[in-house]
Amino acid sequence: MSTVTGTSGEDRSDYTREESRQIRRRSLRLLGSLVTPLKMQLVLAGIVLVISTVLRVAGPALVGWGIANALPAVQKEADWMPTIVVVIIFLISAIGGAALIGWYAVVVARLTQAVMLDLRKRIFLHTQKLSLEFHESYTSGRIISRQTSDLDTIRELLDGGLNELVSGLLYGGFTLVALILLDWQSGLVLAAMGVPLFFLMRWFYLRSQVVYRESRVVSAKVIVKFVETMTGVRAVKAFRKEPANDREFGGLASDYRDINMRSIRLFGTFEPAMMALASFALAAVLLWGGLRVVSGALELGFLLSAVLYVRNFFAPMQEVAFFLNSYQSATAALEKVSGVLEESPTVPDPAKPVDLREASGHLSFDDVTFGYSETKIILPDFRLDIPAGQTIALVGTTGAGKSTLAKLVARFYDPTKGAVTLDGVDLRELHPKDLRRAIVMVTQEAYLFSGTVADNIALGKPDATMDEIRAAARAVGADGFIQKLPDGYDTDVNKRGGRVSAGQRQLISFARAFLADPAVLILDEATASLDIPSERQIQEALGTLLADRTAIIIAHRLSTVAIADRVLVMEHGRIIEDDTPDALIAGTGKFAQLHRAWRESLV
Incomplete structure (x- = not known):
């Protein structure tokens, strides 16, 4: 029986748990198919990012070693060579890290554009192939939303959000490892602060997941209403529908504003909590490290390195939070796009077509x-x-x-x-x-x-x-x-x-x-x-x-x-x-x- 369903492309926010799992798997399959042809570029981007992160993480350790060893050499023996060596190494690592980050940004941009080109063409080609049944049940506004706002959201994730996540996690992980190698006690203090940080991040992720999925639904409704009104503007004017349309669109726009305000309130809670955790961790490391400096168990320079590492550890966590922002929105968009691409023509081409070059018309x-x-x-x-x-x-x-x-x-x-x-x-x-x-x-x-x-x-x-x-x-x-x-x-x-x-x-x-x-x-x-x-x-x-x-x-x-x-x-x-x-x-x-x-x- 030929039926019009449109379920896989439907804009909904009330998915069951099993439906959500299936949609996530579908979205991951789509993402995997997009990046598989770009494996070598991904490997190159990963290598560049790892090396640049190592060079950037080395900075605080070099500062600490310089204060603890190079400066005393100058004071006691007037030997400037260790200081010069440290400064040169520091500049090389800083400039090298910055240059590699620039290269990484170019590689990621190329990757993003290649993925977006592939995805944009897939949507256009696939929607053309879909049967008339699909187009009669799937409004033009929703199709336009898939090709425009949803793709822009995915591009923002790949171009910026994913970069923030990967670089943030790598930088945070390398920073923790460097701190443990430098001063394992300060490293334990920072690791302990990771427990409340984990629960904070998880809370933010779960709450923002709901908000951003609802945001995509309302956003699609706004686009659909606008496109349908402008497409049928002759009928709108003929039947004096302007006041009614104003009310309906105003209501949808208000809903979209309210959803965005919920998102802002989430960040308004998350960011201060993140800053508070960073302040507690910094204070704990500074207090415990100060006591050990007084007792002679820790060099002052290495305490400074530990403080810098703690500060640097929480800075990329903000980037991870921004990624979660982009990720939730892009995930919802990817679900919609993958839904369209999963639609199968109800009038498929024959597996073994019969040729009929000259038809008589019977x-x-x-x-x-x-x-x-x-x-x-x-x-x-x-x-x-x-x-x-x-x-x-x-x-x-x-x-x-x-x-x-x-x-x-x-x-x-x-x-x-x-x-x-x-x-x-x-x-x-x-x-x-x-x-x-x-x-x-x-x-x-x-x-x-x-x-x-x-x-x-x-x-x-x-x-x-x-x-x-x-x-x-x-x-x-x-x-x-x-x-x-x-x-x-x-x-x-x-x-x-x-x-x-x-x-x-x-x-x-x-x-x-x-x-x-x-x-x-x-x-x-x-x-x-x-x-x-x-x-x-x-x-x-x-x-x-x-x-x-x-x-x-x-x-x-x-x-x-x-x-x-x-x-x-x-x-x-x-x-x-x-x-x-x-x-x-x-x-x-x-x-x-x-x-x-x-x-x-x-x-």
Whole structure:
């Protein structure tokens, strides 16, 4: 049964524990697949970071050794050589560490950009491959959120947050080891302070995990509301929805502010607590070390080194906290992105496709059952045979199953049971290229892409010459208005065809379909946007252009039905009448009633 779920890409914050584990595993698989091709660069970054960290950690020990040994040599023996050596080594380590950190930043930046390029392309390519079912259930605003704000959040994690975590943990670990080697008693004091530090970090992690997941949910809702409002701005203005939209968007924006305030309060608690722990550790080391300096058990220079190491240990812990900030937000974003990438097409390409280079256009529905959900069956046990070259018109009330039938022919959906065949080949086994070349569908929404009029007409045949493009436009009666555009066929239609009217967009889409020269042409309410003169032009063109191809015409305007060889009247997913237009008009059935009502409406 074909169902619309959208669960893996759903924006939710109420996951069960098992769902959360599955989502984390899914996200880690995605992250692993992104970084696996970059192993050598990762190794290089790791080596550079380790060496730079060792050089940076050596500083306090050199300072302590200089004070404890080099300065006494100057005071007692006027020997400056130890001091000079210490200063030179200190400068080398400082400059070397800084240079390596700079190199590390460049390597990490390259890694980040490589990962982001891969991920951005994956999302775009994958969402294109997903079936129409996914796009009809997954709002455009959420898709845009995955490609924009979510990717930016992941980039921030890789570019800055991950760097802060790795360098912070390495620097903190090396600092602790250096302190233990220098003065194990001060090292034990610092290690003891690690216990409350661990619980503080864990508390912050768990609380921020909830906050940032909720933040991503609310952020996505804000983006969705904004995109849908701007996309449907004509309807918004037509129905005076501005005040209601203002209230709804204001509420979402307030929710987003409140979530961000919760995050700020978390940091407002965490950072002072971190500073307090650092102060206690520093005071303890200074007190205990001072007592030992007085007793002669510890050199003053090494006490200074211990103090510097304690201070340096807590400084990167702030960086780790900043990483947790980025990590929570990026984890939530990665969950959403991995959810989209885990979606599988409900209309998959065949494993062993059958080639059909030249299709004649013979269509057949063999015991087809289809529903958009398990409880909503649209076509029950449907049978239909359409000989090659025949033009049929589908007529019926809204919801009768006409558009569903057309979507099955175009293979936007697959039947739950039975098969739809073209020239005896199941559409599910047909090579995708042959399928798209053989069957073209023109819908009521004549979408034009950014570019020229000629580019849009040539969409189905990119290698078409200008003569072929003009011939297709003339065939559907579009050449006249195109010539009057500012730049003719080179006119940029802008977003959603801003330079042409709805009827003109439809004529361009007709020219696009006719240039593609399919064996089967589906017109799903394709003349709904045309005025009467334009519709007559299309009907005249259709009479010639559909002569040698199979055509399925879905129209509420019965004037469009006149050119059909057969008229099928549908009701509740079944064909209740099937005959020529004249025969049905002469009868007493449903089509005759619809035709009489239509003629009376014209009068």
